[in-house]
Amino acid sequence: xxCRLSSALLGLATxxxxxxxTLAVEPPPARQKELTHLLIHDCGSCHGLTMKGGxxxxxxxxxxxxxxxxxxxxxxxxxxxxxxxxxxxxxxxxDEALWLVRILRKGPxxxxxxxx
Amino acid sequence: xxxxxxxxLAGALVAASLTSLAAELRGTGDLGLVIERASGSLQxxxxxxxxxxxxxxxxxxxSHATAVFSRDQRYGYVFGRDGGLSKVxxxxxxxxxxxxxxxxxxxxxxxxxxxxxAVGNYEPGGVKLFDAADLAPIADIPAIAAxxxxxxxxxxxxxxxxxGFVFSLYDADEIWLADTTVPAKPRITAFxxxxxxxxDGLVTPDGRFYMAGLFGExxxxxxxxxxPQQGARRILSGYGRGQEPLPVYxxxxxxxxxxxxxxxxxxxxxxxxxxxxxxxxxxxxARIPVHGQPVFVIARPDGRQVWVNFAHPKNDVVQVIDTLExxxxxxxxxxxxxxxxxxxxxxxxxxxxxRDADRVDVHETKGFARVATLAAEKPSGIxxxxxANRIGF
Numbered sequence: 303x304x305c306r307l308s309s310a311l312l313g314l315a316t317x318x319x320x321x322x323x324t325l326a327v328e329p330p331p332a333r334q335k336e337l338t339h340l341l342i343h344d345c346g347s348c349h350g351l352t353m354k355g356g357x358x359x360x361x362x363x364x365x366x367x368x369x370x371x372x373x374x375x376x377x378x379x380x381x382x383x384x385x386x387x388x389x390x391x392x393x394x395x396x397d398e399a400l401w402l403v404r405i406l407r408k409g410p411x412x413x414x415x416x417x418x
Numbered sequence: 419x420x421x422x423x424x425x426x427l428a429g430a431l432v433a434a435s436l437t438s439l440a441a442e443l444r445g446t447g448d449l450g451l452v453i454e455r456a457s458g459s460l461q462x463x464x465x466x467x468x469x470x471x472x473x474x475x476x477x478x479x480x481s482h483a484t485a486v487f488s489r490d491q492r493y494g495y496v497f498g499r500d501g502g503l504s505k506v507x508x509x510x511x512x513x514x515x516x517x518x519x520x521x522x523x524x525x526x527x528x529x530x531x532x533x534x535x536a537v538g539n540y541e542p543g544g545v546k547l548f549d550a551a552d553l554a555p556i557a558d559i560p561a562i563a564a565x566x567x568x569x570x571x572x573x574x575x576x577x578x579x580x581x582g583f584v585f586s587l588y589d590a591d592e593i594w595l596a597d598t599t600v601p602a603k604p605r606i607t608a609f610x611x612x613x614x615x616x617x618d619g620l621v622t623p624d625g626r627f628y629m630a631g632l633f634g635e636x637x638x639x640x641x642x643x644x645x646p647q648q649g650a651r652r653i654l655s656g657y658g659r660g661q662e663p664l665p666v667y668x669x670x671x672x673x674x675x676x677x678x679x680x681x682x683x684x685x686x687x688x689x690x691x692x693x694x695x696x697x698x699x700x701x702x703x704a705r706i707p708v709h710g711q712p713v714f715v716i717a718r719p720d721g722r723q724v725w726v727n728f729a730h731p732k733n734d735v736v737q738v739i740d741t742l743e744x745x746x747x748x749x750x751x752x753x754x755x756x757x758x759x760x761x762x763x764x765x766x767x768x769x770x771x772x773r774d775a776d777r778v779d780v781h782e783t784k785g786f787a788r789v790a791t792l793a794a795e796k797p798s799g800i801x802x803x804x805x806a807n808r809i810g811f
Contacts, residue, residue: 339774342456343456343755343773343774343796344667344668344730346481347481347482347668347669348668348669350479350481350482350499350522351455351456351479351481351499352479352481352499352500354479354499354500354521354522355522355540355541356481356482356499356522356524356540357524357540357571357573357588357617357669381665384634386615386617386633386666386669388665388666388667389665393731
């Protein structure tokens with residue numbers, strides 16, 4: 303699978319024009335909270351609450367370091383054809399996807415468990 | 419002078435009653451676990467008075483977690499996402515033993531004789547066997563389908579009669595049957611060409627058939643474990659009728675599956691449907707339109723009802739299918755993120771975890787009234803000790 307996944311990622315990577323994207327609008331705080339919740343719990347159901355992977359690939363900073371922002375945004379918005387990763391377009395905007403990528407790149411912070 | 423021994427006697431009595439509290443004489447047949455996925459904890463609950471008896475902490479990453487139970491139903495073996503395997507004492511409400519046996523795991527099973535725990539792992543891929551008493555390692559089964567290949571992620575691991583385990587190789591499109599008669603030397607039978615991307619599997623309640631749901635194509639792989647030499651066959655091929663599947667925001671789970679009489683109820687992948695299979699000829703009997711992408715499709719123990727929950731973003735609803743009418747007869751809306759449902763052993767009540775509401779609801783299954791609510795932190799799996807007596811659980 304890793305082989306097929308890498309080739310899928312490679313395909314998407316070639317579409318990427320630059321290594322990092324710019325965030326037009328920061329999501330408002332309430333939306334940030336929703337997105338973080340979505341990331342931890344819904345992305346986390348395949349990628350793990352701590353993003354160390356599960357049926358889905360790990361999304362730790364080291365594991366996504368070589369993927370451009372655009373590649374990751376494209377995967378979030380359009381999914382990976384033939385793989386379980388679904389498209390989130392319609393539920394997540396392009397800016398929001400980039401915001402999530404930034405969170406992922408920052409690492410464990412995003413995965414900090416909600417305050418009890 | 420006299421007061422002194424009396425006081426110390428009273429003190430001794432208090433101390434004795436405190437220490438015996440945990441060891442209070444009781445059975446475990448009505449006990450269960452509620453996984454609290456975000457805090458690495460679980461609650462011990464009882465289904466007679468419908469209360470929580472306490473919390474056990476320190477179980478690691480439970481973002482994907484499940485459990486099996488010892489045959490005496492005293493211990494739960496909890497499998498965590500981080501590769502943790504914890505033996506939890508339901509009576510003393512504490513972790514009796516805990517190991518971290520892999521980097522990333524999915525779930526496990528207990529052997530027919532209750533002596534062995536098998537864990538299915540993602541990283542590194544494969545199955546490991548442990549002694550149920552002290553969790554000492556017994557054997558390692560790396561799921562390498564061909565020389566030079568990476569060990570596959572394991573899904574759908576279940577016990578089978580005859581002291582064995584069966585599981586699917588997500589990356590290699592194979593099903594393996596492990597005979598563990600000699601625990602340290604498992605003998606593997608590999609079934610190839612079973613279909614694309616098995617995502618989970620189950621054993622029928624009688625232990626005869628193993629089914630693996632396929633993500634990569636419309637169909638289900640089926641093995642008759644009484645006649646493994648016949649190999650794997652495909653059933654329900656092309657159930658999507660060529661239509662483009664809808665995105666799947668959460669993978670369905672097949673354990674705890676639904677058999678009612680001679681019908682099996684299965685989640686369709688990428689469709690808002692429950693598929694009904696005639697088990698005699700393994701043909702499609704019906705497809706029932708439901709609220710969203712089904713995740714769990716679970717029969718009440720008597721088989722008259724099948725309860726279904728759904729994937730994000732339609733995960734706020736639970737639907738009830740009547741197995742005579744083969745139609746949805748009731749819908750509940752417990753709240754956002756219904757994760758799991760578990761029936762009391764004879765099915766008069768069902769426990770439903772509502773993750774985002776930090777709540778577990780208990781409903782009667784006749785009349786559907788909510789009869790209790792328990793507070794829980796981001797609850798996911800609800801697992802009752804009565805699972806100890808079921809093949810494939």
